[in-house]
Amino acid sequence: MIDAHCHLGPGLRAQAPFGPLFKADTAESLVALLDEVDIERAVIFAPSWQGGWDDTDFNDPAYERANAAVAEAVNAHPDRFIGFGRVNPKFGSAAVAELERCFGEYSFRGLKLDNEADGFYPTDLRLLGPLAELVRANKGAIIVHTGFHPCEPLIFLPLAQAFPDVPLILGHMGGRILIDAVITAQHASNVYLETSGQMPGYIARAVKAVGADRVIFGTDIPFNIPSVETERIRSIGLPAEDLAKITEGNISKILRITAKMPAVA
Amino acid sequence: MPVIDAHVHMGPGLANHASPPLLRAEKAEEVIEIFDRSGIDKGCTFAPLIEGGDFDDYEYEKSNRFIYEASKSYPDRIIGYCRVNPNLGQQPLDEMARCHDEYGFKGLKLHPDWEYFYMHGPTVRPVLDRAADYGWPVIFHTGYYPLSHPTLAFPLADAYPTINFMLAHLSYRHTADAIVVAQRCPNVYLEPSGNATATAIGEVLRTLGPGKLVYGSDLPYTDPRDVMDKIRLQPGITSEDIDLIFGGTLSRLLGMDGRPGTRRESTRERTAAR
Numbered sequence: 141m142i143d144a145h146c147h148l149g150p151g152l153r154a155q156a157p158f159g160p161l162f163k164a165d166t167a168e169s170l171v172a173l174l175d176e177v178d179i180e181r182a183v184i185f186a187p188s189w190q191g192g193w194d195d196t197d198f199n200d201p202a203y204e205r206a207n208a209a210v211a212e213a214v215n216a217h218p219d220r221f222i223g224f225g226r227v228n229p230k231f232g233s234a235a236v237a238e239l240e241r242c243f244g245e246y247s248f249r250g251l252k253l254d255n256e257a258d259g260f261y262p263t264d265l266r267l268l269g270p271l272a273e274l275v276r277a278n279k280g281a282i283i284v285h286t287g288f289h290p291c292e293p294l295i296f297l298p299l300a301q302a303f304p305d306v307p308l309i310l311g312h313m314g315g316r317i318l319i320d321a322v323i324t325a326q327h328a329s330n331v332y333l334e335t336s337g338q339m340p341g342y343i344a345r346a347v348k349a350v351g352a353d354r355v356i357f358g359t360d361i362p363f364n365i366p367s368v369e370t371e372r373i374r375s376i377g378l379p380a381e382d383l384a385k386i387t388e389g390n391i392s393k394i395l396r397i398t399a400k401m402p403a404v405a
Numbered sequence: 406m407p408v409i410d411a412h413v414h415m416g417p418g419l420a421n422h423a424s425p426p427l428l429r430a431e432k433a434e435e436v437i438e439i440f441d442r443s444g445i446d447k448g449c450t451f452a453p454l455i456e457g458g459d460f461d462d463y464e465y466e467k468s469n470r471f472i473y474e475a476s477k478s479y480p481d482r483i484i485g486y487c488r489v490n491p492n493l494g495q496q497p498l499d500e501m502a503r504c505h506d507e508y509g510f511k512g513l514k515l516h517p518d519w520e521y522f523y524m525h526g527p528t529v530r531p532v533l534d535r536a537a538d539y540g541w542p543v544i545f546h547t548g549y550y551p552l553s554h555p556t557l558a559f560p561l562a563d564a565y566p567t568i569n570f571m572l573a574h575l576s577y578r579h580t581a582d583a584i585v586v587a588q589r590c591p592n593v594y595l596e597p598s599g600n601a602t603a604t605a606i607g608e609v610l611r612t613l614g615p616g617k618l619v620y621g622s623d624l625p626y627t628d629p630r631d632v633m634d635k636i637r638l639q640p641g642i643t644s645e646d647i648d649l650i651f652g653g654t655l656s657r658l659l660g661m662d663g664r665p666g667t668r669r670e671s672t673r674e675r676t677a678a679r
Contacts, residue, residue, distance in 0.1 A: 263556075263585040294556040298585045317551070323525070323560045 141370065141387045142397065143182040145283065145311055145336045145358030146170065148221075149209040151187045152362065154198040160187070162362035167213035170361070171220055177366040179359070181397065183250070183283070184210055185224040188257030202231055204238055211246035222395060223248040224283065228258040229267040236270050243278040249395050251275050254285040255295075262295045265302055272303045281307040281394050283334065287315035293324045300328035307394045309334050309356055318342045322349045332390065335373055336360035344376045352382035356390050409484070409652035409659075410440075410629060411544065412573055412598040412621030413448035416471045419625065421458030428625035433475035436624070437482055443629040446652070449544070449621070449659075450475065451486035451514040464496055465489055473508040484659065485510040486544070490520040491528040498535055505539045511659055516546040517553040524557040533565050542569040542658045544596065544621075548577030555583035562590035569594065569658045571619055575601040575609065584609060587617050594654065598623035603635040610639060615646035619655050 152165045164170040174182055186206030192198050200206050203226045214223040225242025227235040242248040251271060255262050262268065262284070275282055286293045293314040300308045313333035314321030325331040326349075333346050336358040347355050359369035373387060391397065415430045429435045440448060452468030462468050465488045476485040487504035489497035504510040513536045517524045524545060536543050547553045555576040562570060573596045576583035580601070587593045587609075595613070597606050598621040609618050620636060622629035636642070636650055656662040 261581055263582050265585075289550040289554070292551070292554065292556070294554075294559055295582060297556065297559050298589060301589065320557075327559065327563065 141177075141179045141357065142391050143174070143179045143359050143361065144309060144334055144356045144391045146174075146182040146184045146361045147187040147363065148184045148213055149186045149206045150198055151189055151200060151206050151209075154192045155187060155190055160362040161365060164362035167216045167221070170213070171217060173361055173366050174220065177370045179366070179370070181220055181222060182361070183222045183224055183358075183391070183395075184213060185252040185283075186210060186226040188254055190257070201228065202234060202238060203227055207238065207242055207246065207248075211242075211248070214246070214248075222250075222397065224250040224252045224280075226252045226254075227271065229253065229260045229264075229271060230258065232267065235267075236274065239271055239274050243274060243280070248280070249278075250280040251282045252284075253282060254291070256285055256287070256291045262291070263298050265298065268299055269302070272299065272306055276303060276306045279396070281309060283309040283311050286310045286312055286321060288317065292317060293321040296331075297324050297327055300324065300331050304328065304330050306330060307332060309358075311358065312337050312360070313342070313346055313355075318346060322346060325350045325354055332356050332394070334358040335386070336369060337364055340372050340376045343373065344378075347378065347382065347386070352378070352385045353390060355386045356394075357387040406648040407446035407652050407656070408444055409620070409655045410445045410448040410622050410624065411571060411596050411619045411655055413450040413624050414453040414626070415450050415475060415483075416452050416468045417460050418453045418455050418462060418468055421460045422453070422456050426453075426625040427627060430625035433478055433483065436475070437479055439624055439629065440482060443622075443633065445622075445629060447482055447484055448624070449484045449486050449512055449655075452488040454516060454519040463490065464493060464500065466500055469500060469504055469508065469510075473504075473510070476508070476510075484512070486512040486514050487541075488514045488516075489532060491515065491522050491532045492520060497532055501532065501535050501539070505541075510541075512542045512544065514544050514546075518546060518549050522552065524553050525560045530564075533561065533568060537565050537568050540567070540660070542571065544571040544573055546574065547572040547583065548574045548579060550579070555579050555586045558586050558590065558593055562586070562593050566592060568592060571596045571621070571658075573621065574599045574623070575605050577601075580605040580608065584612050587613055593617075594619045594658070596621040597636065598632060599627055601632075601635070603639070606635055607639055610642070610646070615642075615649045616654060618650050619658070620651045 148164050148170050152160050210223045214221045225248045227238050309332045310321050311334045334356045415436045419431050472485045476483040487510045522528050569592050571594045575597050587595050596619045622632045
């Protein structure tokens, strides 16, 4: 199994008011969580930065320290972790420079964006365009957090359509507004729906609507209970072939992951 | 070039609003007077929302009839638009047929937030199928998440390529998203009525050009001259831009510009011709 949605890093310690359920602030703690549920590899990226001060907490609005921590974890476990960079597009050229570091220095494979946490407009391609160009140049993928406003799925359609060759993974497949995630996927063939936290009936509906080729397994560890996420995807009665695509095949194809090669290219 | 207002409310429903609108527009004469003093030649005119009280017209049948009568009294000034509640099943379809066949209306107004339906939801689809048959442009109230957020127009614009959609109020605080929708969808236009800011209007002009902005006021809830000034006083705007915005584009969408082929023949007309 490959997990397309995991958080790691010191930022997890500063999460408030809803802290993570489990410890994943170090590579070892996250590996232990994955081992329990037989997840072989995981795409990992920083959690949302939720404020703080340098002397007491974790001060990292530009995700520079968070990305460095992800890189360290990937270096320690290249066969387990695939790194994604996280930036706040509002920082403009500084965000572009940080993403360049993520691909160049850290050999990350994609970009995580969350406008609910970081407050940017997903339709503002003036800010997102240069980041998506970098992802395209590095043959990576983008995963975004989706759900209710301000991160409703259709708001990402312009980005998906402007970069049709960049895979865009809708984290949580829109949550309660699954229907709009499905519509987004139907309007852009590069859009994929990711399962973390989603209700089992909705995952089944998503597979029916867009096909197993466009659905990707993710857990959102450490904010979700690992075994709940893995059991859910197995419990909805998917044919084995579809299940394999969702839990491994699709993300492997997108990120060109092979069994033998280390996760870092 | 005649000045056409894309967003005018009129009718007895206005008398039952909890807080009265700025201007009086319960009678056709009152609306014509506002038109005259504002320099408006014609207005796309439809019912106000039904706010309860003694005027019981949740199906908009009395309201549409009132618009029809006003359009008969002032055929050169009042362009009748149909308003329906898509959640009421067959009734809105029957009412649309009456508005088209009997009243000769030219367009459709829908309000997702007031009538409570998702702009791209299932109840609105039969209504839009019918609007496509009639060759009507459709003006949507937009601006509130989740029912009338402008990005919900993406699937609609795609599913109904022959319908020209106008997103009213520049989608309020979601103007940035409305701009992206209009940019990507050839059949989506933006309309700045009500309290769209001059800055938002300027952004539309800079990013989309004058051809995607269709003047509308939301009379009588605001004074049309206020909206007009926010457009006319934009820095750098030309008289050609103003002609397009204040009626040039809209007359094309309504098939009134005399150019052949701009208004599509409806299914009903094609059937009748055979």
